[in-house]
Amino acid sequence: MCSKLFLHKVTCVLLLIATATLLPTTALAAPKYRILHGFTGGKDGGTLFGSLTLDSKGNLYGATWLGTIFELSPRPGGKWHFQVLLALTDGSGPNGGMALDSSGNLYGTTQAGGPYGDGVVFELSHGTDGWKETVLTDFPGGVPAGAPWDGPIMDKAGNLYGTGGSAWELSLGSDGWKLTILHEFTGKSGDGDDPYAGLIMDVSGNLYGTTFYGGITDCGQSVGCGTAYELSPAPGGKWKEHILHKFGKKGDGDFPGQGRLAMDSSGRLYGTTGIGGQIGYGIVFRLTPSSNGHWTETILHNFAGSDGDEPVAGVVIDKAGNLYGTTSVGGPSDCGVVYKLAPGKDDHWTYSIVHSFDGSDGTLPDANLILDDKGNLYGTTALGGPGGYGVAFELTP
Numbered sequence: 001m002c003s004k005l006f007l008h009k010v011t012c013v014l015l016l017i018a019t020a021t022l023l024p025t026t027a028l029a030a031p032k033y034r035i036l037h038g039f040t041g042g043k044d045g046g047t048l049f050g051s052l053t054l055d056s057k058g059n060l061y062g063a064t065w066l067g068t069i070f071e072l073s074p075r076p077g078g079k080w081h082f083q084v085l086l087a088l089t090d091g092s093g094p095n096g097g098m099a100l101d102s103s104g105n106l107y108g109t110t111q112a113g114g115p116y117g118d119g120v121v122f123e124l125s126h127g128t129d130g131w132k133e134t135v136l137t138d139f140p141g142g143v144p145a146g147a148p149w150d151g152p153i154m155d156k157a158g159n160l161y162g163t164g165g166s167a168w169e170l171s172l173g174s175d176g177w178k179l180t181i182l183h184e185f186t187g188k189s190g191d192g193d194d195p196y197a198g199l200i201m202d203v204s205g206n207l208y209g210t211t212f213y214g215g216i217t218d219c220g221q222s223v224g225c226g227t228a229y230e231l232s233p234a235p236g237g238k239w240k241e242h243i244l245h246k247f248g249k250k251g252d253g254d255f256p257g258q259g260r261l262a263m264d265s266s267g268r269l270y271g272t273t274g275i276g277g278q279i280g281y282g283i284v285f286r287l288t289p290s291s292n293g294h295w296t297e298t299i300l301h302n303f304a305g306s307d308g309d310e311p312v313a314g315v316v317i318d319k320a321g322n323l324y325g326t327t328s329v330g331g332p333s334d335c336g337v338v339y340k341l342a343p344g345k346d347d348h349w350t351y352s353i354v355h356s357f358d359g360s361d362g363t364l365p366d367a368n369l370i371l372d373d374k375g376n377l378y379g380t381t382a383l384g385g386p387g388g389y390g391v392a393f394e395l396t397p
Contacts, residue, residue, distance in 0.1 A: 032396045033355045035362070036060070036072050036378075037082040038386035044068060044084055046389025048380035049258075050151060051097035051367040055104065060378060061085075062392060063094035063108055063151075069124060069131075072392060085131040088113075091120040096151030096198060096258075097367070098124075099160065107136075107160055109148040114138040118146025121160065121170055121177075136160075136177040137170060144184050149258045150198030161207060163195040167231055167239075182207075182239040183231055187214040190243060192227035196258040197314070207231040208244075208263070210256035210271060219248025225276070226256045228269065228287055228295075244287055244295040247273060252297070253283035259314025259325070259368050270300075270323060272311040277302040281309045281330065284323065284341060300341055300349045305330050307353060308337045314368045315341075318375055324354070324397070326365035326379060331356045335363035335384065338377070338395055354397050359384045362391040369395075 039046035045068030052072075053061040060072040069085045088094060091110030098108040106124040114120040118139040125132050139146030144165030152162035152170070160170040167182040187193030192211025199207045211227045219225035225248030234240045248254050253273025262270045269287040277283035281303035287295045300323070303309055309330025315323040323341040331337035335357040342350045357363050362381030369379045377395040385391035 033361065034394045035385060036080045036392045036394055037070075038391050039064060039389040040387035041066065041389040044070065044082070044387075045087070046387070047382050048390040048392070049095035049366050049382055050380065052370055052378050052380060052392060053098045053100050053106070054370055054372060054378065055100055058372065060392065061098060061100070061106055062380060063096075063098060064390070065093055065095055065382075066389075067092060067094065069094070069098075069106070069108075085124065086133060088122065088133060090114060090133065090135045091122060093119070094151075095149060098151050099154040101154060101158060107154065108151045109162060111147050111149060116141035116146070119148055119164070121152065121162070137179045139164060139179075145179065145181055149196040150260065153199055153201060155201060155205065161199050161201065163197065163199060163209060165194075167195060167199065167207065167209070183241050185211055185214065187224060190215060190227075190246065191241070192229055192243070193223065197256060198258075198260045200261050200263060202263060202267070205233055207239075208261050208269060210261065212255050212257070215243070215246030216248050219254065221248070221254075224248065225252075225254040226273065228256070228261070228271065242293075244269070245297050247276070251278055251299075253277050253285060253299070257310075257312030258366070259312060262315050262317050262323075264317055264321070269295075270315050270317065272314055272325060274310050274312045274328075279304050281305045282311045282327070284311065284315060284325065298347070301351050303327065303330065307331065307351065308339055309334075312366055316369050316371050316377075318371055323349075324369050324371075324377055326367075326369065328364050328366055333358040335359050336365045336381070338365070338369070338379070340397060355395055357381065357384065361385060362393060364390075 045064030045066040047065035067088045073081045091113035093111040098106045110119045121136045123134045145168040148164040152160040166184040169180045192214035194212040197210045213223045215224040215227040228244040230242040254276030257274045284301040286298045308327030310328040315325040338355040363384035364382035
């Protein structure tokens with residue numbers, strides 16, 4: 001059922017916070033897995049639901065739910081330096097990844113806070129006096145764009161795109177930043193509802209994402225079991241929605257989570273659902289476009305619990321076409337896993353666990369992984385680790 005995706009997570013969160021001080025101070029991890037920083041819930045913040053951001057120098061940036069923005073910088077000898085850039089003051093609950101422009105400014109969102117309580121979009125810029133926080137827009141109460149679950153993306157012109165109750169654009173003009181609603185999800189007439197996942201953009205400027213609810217109404221849930229959608233620029237500055245897939249049919253996945261989709265060089269989309277599939281523990285899927293505008297779903301993996309459960313994060317694609325992702329829970333220790341799906345002949349995909357979390361090295365890895373140009377993976381966990389409040393990690397597959 002729908003609530004399974006959250007009740008299990010809440011139970012884990014409460015248990016881990018209560019026992020944070022009892023966690024071991026060293027990680028029992030595979031040789032290729034490395035904790036870059038273990039969060040303590042103090043001045044360094046803690047509880048990471050968002051992805052990391054990588055700049056051209058190899059520095060990593062991230063946000064914690066407790067309100068800190070941090071940087072991890074590589075040092076000689078394979079060491080990493082951790083520093084808090086600042087603690088946010090105008091919003092609360094930054095739970096998504098951040099966008100990075102060519103000048104090194106960071107852009108992110110908060111799920112709450114601001115004058116209306118529905119979050120803000122912020123910019124972090126670096127000057128001679130350190131890092132400065134600027135609120136670009138508040139989400140006004142009653143406007144369905146607010147309370148974003150994921151951070152924004154940026155196009156080549158410097159416009160920001162994201163989701164909350166709606167898909168939105170934030171563009172800079174002579175009068176400052178302007179918030180425009182691109183599409184309001186209603187859940188009616190087959191439309192999606194609650195777009196928890198952030199957006200991706202193709203080379204033509206089309207946007208893609210998923211909704212947690214909506215779509216069909218015969219999937220066992222009156223609110224629908226989610227959609228995958230495309231938003232395309234239309235004349236007059238408007239945007240047109242195209243529903244690519246409605247989840248929830250027999251054997252299909254249900255409720256795509258907050259993980260962004262991934263697109264390969266052929267324009268195919270890859271993603272996950274938190275539950276559903278043949279066994280009920282979620283799936284990894286692919287959507288393939290055809291010349292007539294229809295998209296065909298292929299299920300690449302059904303999770304079984306022992307190999308992972310609740311894959312609310314999406315996947316990333318390496319240069320060889322392998323997919324990497326995480327599951328929030330499940331696996332040998334029921335603390336989540338990092339997995340790999342390798343393509344083979346006749347579209348057969350081989351699944352393997354790259355790393356299994358045991359709590360001491362992190363647990364509840366909810367966010368999408370990122371890849372550097374050498375194929376190293378970087379990610380976060382919401383809780384666990386030496387300090388009990390999550391970790392930022394590196395994994396060399």
